[in-house]
Amino acid sequence: RTKIAQLYADAESLGGSRVTVAGWVKSVRDMKNFGFVTLNDGSCFRDLQVVMNREDLANYDEISHQNVSAALVCTGTVKLTPDAPQPFELTAESIEVEGTSTPDYPLQKKRATVEFLRTQQHLRPRTNLFRAVFRIRSVAAASIHKFFQDRGFVYVNTPIITTSDCEGAGEMFRVTTFDPAHAPLLDDGTVDWSQDFFGKAASLTVSGQLNAENFAMAFGDVYTFGPTFRAENSNTTRHAAEFWMxxxxxxxxxxNDDMDLAEDMLKFIITYVMEKCPDELNMLNKFVDKGLIERLTHVATSDFARVTYTEAIEILERAVAAGHTFEYPVSWGIDLQTEHERFLTEEHFKCPTFVTDYPAEIKAFYMRMNDDGKTVAAADCLVPGIGEIIGGSQREERLDVLERRIAELGMDEGQYKYYLDLRRFGSCKHAGFGLGFERMVMYLTGVGNIRDVIPHPRTVGNAEF
Ligand code: 4AD
Ligand code: MG
Incomplete structure (x- = not known):
């Protein structure tokens, strides 16, 4: 059995050879005495044109009546066609129907909207758009492992079930074995989690960072790459309840080391995907986002902007003074909204932009306090078309400062004992960041909705399958 990808890779040397290819029908054209079947087997973006002649094929009529998406096994001879748009075709000797399809197959040739395709999650990977998106997703994942492995980072699998809220945003999905109607209660009427499976309240992780820090203090350089979960009630094009980080x-x-690493990583992913997925990117560039390839090429080869939060607020305030309107008012201390992020990266800097040193109040407890006592050593990376793609920081490595911060925020110190231990036993300056993988795939493909870069998206009100 030969994959279509192999045929394209070795086209010249395969001319005249006999191969068997299995795949799904994209179209069948019957010209009475001969006909064409366009087949795709998923191994690459391109299709195979199968030519069938009535006189060679006992079941010519059976094949010419197949519907879109029927599964066929075709054996024939590779014929080079230097003058045709495709470099070769397969002249069929025999075609077997492995599974028929019916005329009501929902994805007929005419172009379906992405909204409609979201209702066809089980079938949409068979379309050109989703074949491109999900191959790029796969290649991007491989590039991330390659980037870190080549630099000697250790890959650590952090737990999915956790008992700490890394981001402190209260957006955790509870994990419990209790039947809601019969959960044991404490005297004050709240649920007695000590009787639950883990002996305390457990949730799905929002971030693997705290666990990764443990490993960084042993291996030096580590990375996690896994699913994370947030019960954020944001029905937007860039928030999912389940996403990979x-x-x-x-x-x-x-x-600075953290931002350098993030910038190198983003450039590496882009360069790798451009090298491995030219067909997919060309298709996306043509049908989804006309500026995609130009933008990716530019980003991969030019410096990112770096600006402090305070400077960013000044830029936004100047824009307001010059007549630009934002829905959310701008003043020092606000959490940047998507519209602000997009203004900075799209209108002002016109390139990926790191915003650093945010007010401590709007950031998580673990970020390192700056000397001004007001801001923390955070760095978010904003990109055109999306806004925040990376959130990172230097971590607070000073035991006393961290203890004070945990107390100030009213967090349960006992829960963070292990985290404080890292500051007791050989604490050192350290930093890290989180890249939202789906937002990266949106950036790589030009696809505008996070629902269309996740095989089976989970968002507010939606969990099919
Ligand atoms: O900025 P966040 O919340 O940072 C952290 O979780 C840190 N613990 C990371 C670290 O320093 N190790 O999330 C990081 C990134 C965001 O920049 C965004 O790209 C993505 O995760 N993200 C989401 N992606 C999709 N849907 C959501 N609901 C997301 N929330 C965050
Ligand atoms: Mg963030």
Whole structure:
């Protein structure tokens, strides 16, 4: 059995050879005495044109009546066609129907909208758009492992079930074995989690960072790449309840090292995907986002902007003074909204932009306090078309400062004992970041909705399958 990808890779040397290819019908054209079947087997973006002659094929009529998406096994001879749009075709000797399809197959040739395709999650990977998106997703994942492995980082699998809220945003999905109607209660009427499976309240992780930090203090450079979950009630094009995050953590490193790593990583992913997925990117560039390839090429080869939060607020305030309107008012201390992020990266800097040193109040407890006592050593990376794609920081490595911060925020110190231990036993400057993998895939494909870069998206009100 030969894959169509192999045929394209070895086209010249395969001319005249006999091969068997199995795949799904994209179209059948019957010209009475001969006909064409366009077949795709998923091994690459391109299709195979199968030519069938009535006189060679006992079941010519059976084949010419097949519907879109029927599964066929075709054996024939590879014929080079230097003058045709495709470099070769397969002249069929025999075609077997492995599984028929029916005329009501929902994805007929005419172009379906992405909204409609979202209702066809089981079938949409068979379309050109989703074949491109999900191959790029796969290649991007491989590029991320390659980037970190080549640099000697250790891949650590952090737990999915956890008992700490890394981001402190209260957006955790509870994991419990209790039947809601019969959960044991404490005297004050709240649920007695001590009687639950883990002996305490457990949730799905929002980030692997705290666990990755443990490993960074042993291996130096580590990364996680796994699913994370957030019960954020945001029905937007860039929020999912289940998404994947890449979280490197580096020891003996500060915020600048962190941003350098993030910038190198983003450029590496883009370059790798451009090299491995030219057909997919060309298709997306043609039908989804006309500026895609130009933008990716530019990003891969030019410096990112770096600006402090305070400077960013000044830029936004100047824009307001010059007549630009934002829905959310701008003033020092606000959490940047998507519209602000997009203004900075799309209108002002016109390139990926790191915003650093955010007010401590709007960031998580673990970020390192700056000398001004007001801001923390955070760095978010904003990109055109999306906004925040990376959130990172230098971590607070000073035991006393961290203890104070945990107390100030009213967090349960006992729960963070292990985290504080890292600051007791050989603490060192360290930093890390989280890249939202789906947002990266959106950036790589030009696809505008996170629902269309996840095989089976989970968003507010939606969990099919
Ligand atoms: O900025 P966040 O919340 O950072 C953290 O979780 C840190 N613990 C990371 C670290 O330093 N190790 O999330 C990181 C990234 C965001 O920049 C965004 O790209 C993505 O995760 N993200 C989401 N992606 C899709 N849907 C959501 N609901 C997301 N929330 C965050
Ligand atoms: Mg963030």
């Amino acid at each position: 890449i979280e490197p953590e580096i020891a003996f490193a500060d915020l």
